[in-house]
Every structure is written in C-alpha cells, then in structure tokens.
Amino acid sequence: MNKVYSLHDAVAKYVESGDCICFGGFTTNRKPYAAVAEILRQGQKDFTVWAGPAGGDWDMMIGEGRVKAYINCYTANSGYTNVARRFRAAIEKGELIYEDYSQDVLMLQLHAASLGLPFLPVRLMQGSGLMKYWGISEEQRKALDKVDDLKCVEVENPFKPGEKVVAVPVPKLDTAIIHVQQASPDGTCIIEGDEFHDVDVAVAARKVIVTCEELVSNEYIRQDPTKTRIFGECVSAVVWAPYGAWPSQCYGRYDNDDAGLKEYDKASKYLDAEDAKAQLAKAAAKAEKAAAAKPEDEKLAAAAAKAKKAAEDAAAGTVIPETFKDFLDKWVYSCETHEDLLNKLGGYRLMRLKNEPHLGYSTRH
Amino acid sequence: MSDYTKYTKQEMQAYAIAKNIQENQIVIVGTGLPLIGASLAKRVVCPSCHPIVESGLMDCDPVEVPRSVGDNRFMAHCAVQWPNIRFIGFEANEWLHDEDRMIAFIGGAQIDPYGNVNSTCIYGKGDYVKPQTRFTGSGGANGIATYCNTIIMMQHQKRRFMEKIDYITSCGWMDGPGGRERAGLPGNRGPQMVVTDLGIMKFDEETKRMYLAYYYPFSSPEMVQENTGFDIDVSRAQLMEGPDPEIIRVIREEIDPGQAFIKVPKA
Numbered sequence A: 001m002n003k004v005y006s007l008h009d010a011v012a013k014y015v016e017s018g019d020c021i022c023f024g025g026f027t028t029n030r031k032p033y034a035a036v037a038e039i040l041r042q043g044q045k046d047f048t049v050w051a052g053p054a055g056g057d058w059d060m061m062i063g064e065g066r067v068k069a070y071i072n073c074y075t076a077n078s079g080y081t082n083v084a085r086r087f088r089a090a091i092e093k094g095e096l097i098y099e100d101y102s103q104d105v106l107m108l109q110l111h112a113a114s115l116g117l118p119f120l121p122v123r124l125m126q127g128s129g130l131m132k133y134w135g136i137s138e139e140q141r142k143a144l145d146k147v148d149d150l151k152c153v154e155v156e157n158p159f160k161p162g163e164k165v166v167a168v169p170v171p172k173l174d175t176a177i178i179h180v181q182q183a184s185p186d187g188t189c190i191i192e193g194d195e196f197h198d199v200d201v202a203v204a205a206r207k208v209i210v211t212c213e214e215l216v217s218n219e220y221i222r223q224d225p226t227k228t229r230i231f232g233e234c235v236s237a238v239v240w241a242p243y244g245a246w247p248s249q250c251y252g253r254y255d256n257d258d259a260g261l262k263e264y265d266k267a268s269k270y271l272d273a274e275d276a277k278a279q280l281a282k283a284a285a286k287a288e289k290a291a292a293a294k295p296e297d298e299k300l301a302a303a304a305a306k307a308k309k310a311a312e313d314a315a316a317g318t319v320i321p322e323t324f325k326d327f328l329d330k331w332v333y334s335c336e337t338h339e340d341l342l343n344k345l346g347g348y349r350l351m352r353l354k355n356e357p358h359l360g361y362s363t364r365h
Numbered sequence B: 001m002s003d004y005t006k007y008t009k010q011e012m013q014a015y016a017i018a019k020n021i022q023e024n025q026i027v028i029v030g031t032g033l034p035l036i037g038a039s040l041a042k043r044v045v046c047p048s049c050h051p052i053v054e055s056g057l058m059d060c061d062p063v064e065v066p067r068s069v070g071d072n073r074f075m076a077h078c079a080v081q082w083p084n085i086r087f088i089g090f091e092a093n094e095w096l097h098d099e100d101r102m103i104a105f106i107g108g109a110q111i112d113p114y115g116n117v118n119s120t121c122i123y124g125k126g127d128y129v130k131p132q133t134r135f136t137g138s139g140g141a142n143g144i145a146t147y148c149n150t151i152i153m154m155q156h157q158k159r160r161f162m163e164k165i166d167y168i169t170s171c172g173w174m175d176g177p178g179g180r181e182r183a184g185l186p187g188n189r190g191p192q193m194v195v196t197d198l199g200i201m202k203f204d205e206e207t208k209r210m211y212l213a214y215y216y217p218f219s220s221p222e223m224v225q226e227n228t229g230f231d232i233d234v235s236r237a238q239l240m241e242g243p244d245p246e247i248i249r250v251i252r253e254e255i256d257p258g259q260a261f262i263k264v265p266k267a
Helices: A007-014 A033-042 A056-063 A085-092 A103-115 A138-143 A198-204 A258-267 A273-293 A298-316 A324-333 A338-345 A347-353 B009-019 B033-045 B084-096 B141-147 B179-183 B221-226 B245-255
Strands: A020-023 A047-050 A067-072 A098-100 A119-122 A153-156 A164-169 A175-183 A207-215 A228-230 A237-240 B026-028 B050-052 B102-107 B150-153 B191-195 B199-203 B210-215
Touching: A007 A033, A007 A207, A007 A237, A033 A056, A033 A175, A033 A207, A033 A324, A033 A338, A047 A056, A047 A103, A056 A067, A056 A085, A056 A324, A103 A119, A103 A164, A103 A198, A103 B084, A103 B141, A175 A198, A198 A207, A198 A228, A258 A324, A273 A298, A324 A338, A338 A347, B009 B033, B009 B150, B009 B191, B009 B245, B033 B050, B033 B102, B033 B150, B033 B245, B084 B141, B102 B141, B210 B221
Parallel strands: A020 A047, A020 A175, A047 A067, A067 A098, A175 A207, A207 A237, B026 B050, B026 B102, B102 B150, B150 B191
Antiparallel strands: A119 A164, A153 A164, B191 B199, B199 B210
C-alpha cells in the first residue's frame, strides 16, 4: 500500500483540532519541525499534548495558542535557551493549562502506551512536588475530555504489602508525528541513532505521520531488517521532507542550525511588537533605577543609557527587535511549503549543517 | 597564550567535580559544568569512569562539548545508544541489585539544608500553577535523585540556599534522618555533596544537614556562611588546593576550547 502524501495532505488528513498528540525527538534532536510548521499554517488547535523532552516545537505551538492542555517534563532548546520562552511566559501569565511529570515517568507512560498497559505503577516522584502539586486540578481534569481524571495515585504494591508505589495513567494518543532518516511507501522506517520515544508513540498512536529525509523503496528498506525500527502498518502517512528537523539535528545527516536556534532564542523573548515595546520600557526603567542607586558606577550608567535608547527606538517604531511573531512569519507563514523553506534557507546554509562523517556532527554549523 | 596558573571560579568547580569521581564509577552527567568536570575526569583525573546521559547514551566520550544530552556529539561517540526508558530501567536496577557504582550530577535554582532541590519554579507572589519564574521542570533529575547518589551543582547565593524551598523537584534527605524512607524513597541513596563556586558541602551522618567540608583558595568559611541563607556548620571545613596548570590547560585547550560553558577572561 502506498502511504506517500504531500506534507500538506498528510497534516490535513491526520491532524485534527482537539487531538491528543505527541511529537518525537529530544529537545533539539530529530524534532519534526516541517510538520509543526505545516500544522501552524493549517490552523489546527486545541491539542492535548504529551510533550516528552520538548523544545522549540512545542514552544511555537504554545506561543501560537494551539495548546489546550500541556503535559510535560522538560521544555527547552537545551544549550540555546535555558527555559523555552513562550512556554515560560504562558505559565507565568497563567495562560497555559499544564501538568508536570518527571521525564522518567512521562517516558515510561509513553512506553506503557506502546505496550497497551491499563495503567502504570512507578517508584518515582515520591516525596516530591511532582506528586504533591497538580497543575491540572481534579475538577479541571473532569472537564477536559482528553485528560485523565487523576494525575497520579499512591497505592500499595499488591505483591509487597506495605510498599507504597505511584500509579499513573497511560496516554491515549490520537496522533504521533516523528521525523526519521529513511522510510518507504509502505510505512516501514529506519531510525539511525537514538530512537528516543519515537517507536513507542508510533506504536501507541491511532494516527501516525512520518516525515523522512529519504524516501526509499519497500524492497530497499528491508534489505537489512536489523536497521528497520517501525512496522509499516503502524504508520498512516509517509512524507518526504528533507531537512525536516531543521533547525534541530538529525543523527547521521546534519547538525543544529546554530544561527537558526540563536535567532529563535532572541526572537521568542518577545511575543510581538507590542510586547517588545512593553518589555524594553520595563527593562529601561529597571536599568535607570539600578544606575540611580549607584551614581558612581559608570557601567550601570552606560547600561541604563543603552536600555533607554532601545526602549525609545522601539516606542517610536524605528528599531523594534525581531519577535516570535516575526520569526514565524519569516520561517513558517511566508513559506507556503517545506520546499519554500529550504529555498529560503539556501543551499550553502544547508550544506554547512551536514555532519562531517569522521565526527558525526558539523564544525561549520 | 593563556596563563594556566590562574584559574576561574568555574574552573575550580569543574576540577572539584572531577576530583570527586572515583575509579570505574558510572557517572550521570548533563551538559554544562558537570560535563566539563566529567570530561576532565575521563581525560586526566580518572580515565576509568563511564559517563552516561539521561537520553540513554552510555559511556560517552565526546570530542566537542555537547549542548544537550541528546546531542549528536554524545550520540556519535558513545558505546550504546539506548532509548531513555532503558536508561531509567538501568538506573532503577542498579539500586535493585544493590550496586554502589553510580554517581549523578544534578543542578537547580534552590536548595535546602537537606539537599532537596527545586528546578521547577519560584513562586514569588504566585504559586505552582502561576509562579513568578518558571524553569524547565524535572527532566531526568527527579528519577536520578530517587535512585542514585548525587552531587548537586549550585551557584552559591543566599537566595538559592534557603531553609525552605518553594517546590521539591528532586528529593534530597527530605526532612532529615528517615525522611526518604517515610516518603517511599530508597533510603540508602541520596545527595553526597553540593559543589558550588565557593566550596564543597557534605551532609552530616547523623542529622543529614549540610555542612561545609572544603573551601577553595579564593573563598573562606566566612564567605560560605555569608552566602548561605541558613545556618551552616563551617567548623569542619578544610582547604581544597587549586588545580595544577596542566588541568587548566586541558580544560581550555582540549575540553572546552570554544568556551561554550567556561568563559575565560581575557588577560
């Protein structure tokens, strides 16, 4: 069976508003950014999310208001942005319904989903705030149809009376999206390097979109079955999307786009122009106060003058720094397709990201 | 050329980390300073150690400093690429088998006298649901602090060393002796020390409270007390000597030449 779709058609058919969804990859590695961009363009929203170790992928979706409930364990473009900025802003403003599990528990929950388990007992999170505090209250949970009624329950181990363990729910995923190195039209996948939770969610989800660096024939992909990791019958759609993990890494193929991740780090600080003006005005006031408190400190005085100029320029509209919305306009919305994005990035930029075979990463990225 | 006889606070911290890794230990590292310390151990101080990362990459020996635990720089230079769940299972089984060969580095924003660590959020005027400052969340730290002996990395500041922290992400000795057992945690695991830019703290055998074990050539017991937000016993403190120039050369020229994690001031 031929499951090859265009990116547009795969996302239009298999990603629906309100889905319970999980993306593959690990913070800045093999994140399915091409599909994320397509979802952003098409407008699906109200997702209940099992985020795994997330990065800019879910930060963009949160910033664009597409998330209804965010169940997570870690959200950052590690090494570039310490805490994902739209995620952080949404929580600090009280605008995001979210839940924290430890990464261990969340990854085991996704694995339990792949095993078809009814619930999962763990010896984790005990004694910590992760058990004590619920981001989504029991009452809220009952009103959210795709969120389990309880976060966790301490129970007695039936095989060891007196031993306390923690029971957690098992996700019921509608949709999983992963990016792999090779896939064939029948859905078989080769993942090179660490598989992360990608195989688990591909087995667990009802609908699975695979984007791939290379689309190879059904015969070719099974030449060495020690390399194949996902049975084609688990997969709904296969999409050819070279550099589909950009700006994140793809093992054996390419490295992080340093410039792209740094650009996102800076831009995502400000939601939009209004937010940039407000934040720069606030920063200027703070710098002025600090300088006034120590009038003899020349460094503080210089910093205050600089902050004042930045705030004035922003207020006048002469220099407004790039914002999250600008970043998305530039790299998502102004590109009709993934091919447009690749053309915009340009050949030389992409070639520099290519892994150097003797190292397994790029020194030119 | 850079003067290897002068070193920064962070270089001292990395050296302190390396010195506390033992022969054949399996060392759970993240990115940042612990990785620099573990790399230093692997290259110079204790080459028999086995660095592993929570994404499931085992016995890592990266050439260039990785930026994240899932980085290709780890992945292309390790013995085994396990998925994260295998790492979790390995960590739990080490405890189940009563093995005592693992040490883990974790970090955080706040710590209390019993080594409980917060890396989730600071409440300010708000609460957990709507905090003043939100961080990344647990990542692998909660599971690591459940099953492994840990070395906690902190910046030594009063606002970080607090009698009571807002939120416990990773459990230390809880409220003192027996605290871990009461919470359902392995009682024979827990924080061993806290390595900061001012010294090395350990935990009292009896009370499980933090005390100052070592200060550095550029710090003092008084400095440590001044920068700690709770009463800390400094009476047992000893001086830890600084690193040899060769150690500093290896950090600057081999491990982190791009100064990704340790900035060297221009001479």
